[in-house]
Amino acid sequence: MSTAAGDGSGAPLLELRGIGKDFGSVIALDDISTTVRAGEVTCVLGDNGAGKSTLIKILSGVHRPTRGELLLDGRPVDFGAPREALDAGIATVYQDLAMIPLMAIWRNFFLGSEPTTGWGPFRRFDSATAKEVTRRELGAMGIDIRDPDQPVGTLSGGERQSVAIARAVHFGARVLILDEPTSALGVKQAGVVLRYIAQARDRGLGVVFITHNPHHAHPVGDRFLLLNRGRSMGDFAKGELSREQLTTMMAGGDELTELAEELERPAGR
Amino acid sequence: MSATRAPVSRPARADERVAAVGLWRRLLVKPELGSLIGAVVIFAFFSIQSSVFRSLSGVANWLDVASTLGIMAVAVALLMIGGHFDLSAGVMTGTTALTVGIVATELDQNIWVAIAASLVLALAIGFTNGWLVTRTGLPSFIITLGTFLMLQGLNLGLTKLFTGTVIVRGIADAPGFHSAQLVLASRVSLFGQDFRIAILWWLLATAVASWVLLRTRFGNWVFATGGDEVASRNVGVPAARTTITLFMTTAAAAWLVGSITAVRLTSVQANTGTGQELIYIVAAVIGGCLLTGGFGSAIGASLGALVFGMTQQGIVYLNWDADWFYFFLGAMLLLAVLSNRLVRRYAEAARR
């Protein structure tokens, strides 16, 4: 906690102190602490069910933490709804993308933050601007949509992911959170997403990048929070951890050795 | 859309053909297409066989039947797109009509006071429906079944309590009745034929609903809440507020229809509106609304109501037994559901 990575010398954008979350009797998260700084990427790594999605849902206002403190610019905050987190400049790409399959791309892109024109009772959704911005933002991501009226449900998984990311980048004023954006993607598209993360970082955003792939995390990460069964296995700055160490820790060192032995035995007989 | 493309002499280049397919597909994803075809077919069917049906007075007649139904169908369609049902919508037209009648005659108030009181009551019922649904997370189907039964009981019980019978009479004697009649129950002459003013209210309701649905933020929220409530909440859509507003809109539509009924008939039966709720839903489904929410159209629901009005009057003009009406209705509903499904499948597959 005490060592700040890179040039982030000021107060962290977002700070977690001893965050915990219970779902009934299930302790999904316990005693998690880390920081997110402007212009840095904080990676959250962990196996399935480690609590990664639960953690980001706390940051984005979907869940309230059961324990611990969340600080924005050094001040404690308490998000009661996703809208409040969004208004604080925290945008999220959820693992399930939070898009409505039957709705057009441009309608999804601006969902919840629709631009309006007109006045009084005649205030309306500025669809021309919405379509134009959607096309431009997706174009910037290297996706050329022919028809912004196309329902999102008819896009490929990668395209859908890109729309969700482009949307979050467009609205993420300060903090951008991505929940496993690369897990469903091929090598090439994963590269595009990683480049996009780097771009957002260079624009001065604080990025929280959730993944279970150390090879995706290590090249872009400035800080690594490792989760295992809801608990923190450590919060490291980039210099403190090599890619090999990260991979070993992720796989759970001893467990991997055990697994290797277990798999070898029948062949050895 | 098709009008601008019509003068093209010959689709010579490959591009032209691609554009044509795109247009066809774009038409197919329109939820109201099925009901438009249905309306044209029904109109052709009856007007070929009955000269009264296609005469101006016939048209005025079936438009009138469609009008009050249409006002409700449009509101119910919005609610369905938002992912909910309101089984109390039918009986609420009775509740509001009875309220207008009882406040005007039994409590001796000006008719406009009665109509205003009725609106307040309707909005309160709509709010309660919406609040219960969003608060409990229970299916709206079961919640509104509860309010439906409660209102049905109240309609009968309170009417008997106030009048000693099951009818509220004498609304025409209330002060201010003539101005209310002018607004809600007068006739407008067009091409030498009198049309009920309710038709105008219906067209207005359709236009406003369609505009709200397609052109405003709220419309976007309606589609999103019905499509995936959790996802829309996660991106900041006020889903609960949207749902409650939709229930209140349905209640307000019931109030409009109830007031029109009370002023037009000047007496109201205690069982008014009961059983109509399913017809509204059928009209909305014929209009392309998906039962699962997130897809549909206000214009489609209006066309669905038109199909209803034409069928109901057409059967009368052909001197058929009125029982056939329900057979027609059921057949139309099945056809609509099947074609909705096919059209959507085709549209989505073709876009992949």
Ligand SMILES: Nc1ncnc2c1ncn2[C@@H]1O[C@H](COP(=O)(O)OP(=O)(O)OP(=O)(O)O)[C@@H](O)[C@H]1O
């Ligand atoms: N709403 C909930 N109610 C009850 N338990 C929950 C809820 N959400 C998550 N959990 C539990 O919390 C734990 C952590 O889940 P979470 O979704 O955060 O894992 P994850 O690290 O994102 O996994 P994955 O890599 O599969 O996405 C799991 O055991 C899960 O069952």
Ligand SMILES: [Mg+2]
């Ligand atoms: Mg997850």
